[in-house]
Amino acid sequence: METIDVQQLTKHYAGVRAVDRLTFTVCPGRVTGFLGPNGAGKSTTMRLVLGLARPTSGSATIGGRAYGSFHAPLRHVGALLDTHAIQGSRTARNHLRSLTVANGIPDRRVEEVLDETGLTEAAHRRVGEFSLGMRQRLGVAAALLGDPGVVMLDEPSNGLDPEGVVWIRGLLRRLAAEGRTVLVSSHLMSETAEFADHLVVLGRGRLLADTSIRTFLAGSGPPRARFRAPQPARLVAALTRRGHSVELGEDGRVSVGGLRAEDVGTIAAREGIPVLELTDERMSLEQAYLRLTADDAQFVSRAPSTRQEV
């Protein structure tokens, strides 16, 4: 299957570096989550890959070829971008049929993808009447129509109901298991962690991380351990004597900075202090992601001030 190759890709709009010397490869057989805060350049990168915008410099290719060079592009690359671009006066079925004709795709695929996306019953309705979630499903149906080796979806969960969110996760995993190259953008780390194996993270158009989820977590800060003990004060005293910082949780558990669970266990055993529960405290993906992108988020909400004017 084909890779998506982005090489020194740069796109300037008047006064904005939407994408800035970006280099990464999206490999087959896994779901790559494409993450970044609002305005980080994810959609622009996808548009450049699809030939919908021209790079200022650098290149974006699929299996070594520019998107525009494919004779029947939907048979190579399926993409969900802006579903508002779909013509509202057509029925869903007719929209898909028009795509099959233009790309030499067998007609039976229309019913197959309608079924796959749960739209069979709505297929005779005009797209203009569709809800956001239905449009998203239709966008996914169009992306799958040509049975492509490369699938690129920009925020596919947008507007989907909870059943739809679970469905899309399963679909992404299946597409990757079939050996396809799958790139999926999102702002939400927690959501991405549900389906992605690999992450490409952007901030202000630049590459911040290109890593497996596992490595991303492992490299995201010093260790921490958490314990529960019948006499926590004894172990807290033993740890602080050794220079370790501790935080008391509301649930009675104690969090220890800079140590792994096995280190805390060794100290407790040496001091003869019983411990009821002891675990490594892993930073959540969301925390690791926020830390990584903190300096590159352009639009940050501030907590309302609690200071009283005097």
Ligand SMILES: Nc1ncnc2c1ncn2[C@@H]1O[C@H](COP(=O)(O)OP(=O)(O)OP(=O)(O)O)[C@@H](O)[C@H]1O
């Ligand atoms: N056609 C355009 N003309 C001018 N500026 C643009 C255009 N398209 C994108 N930009 C700018 O490029 C930057 C990157 O936008 P882009 O939509 O690629 O980000 P994104 O990561 O997809 O954001 P979001 O998560 O909010 O959808 C933003 O500052 C945006 O305003």
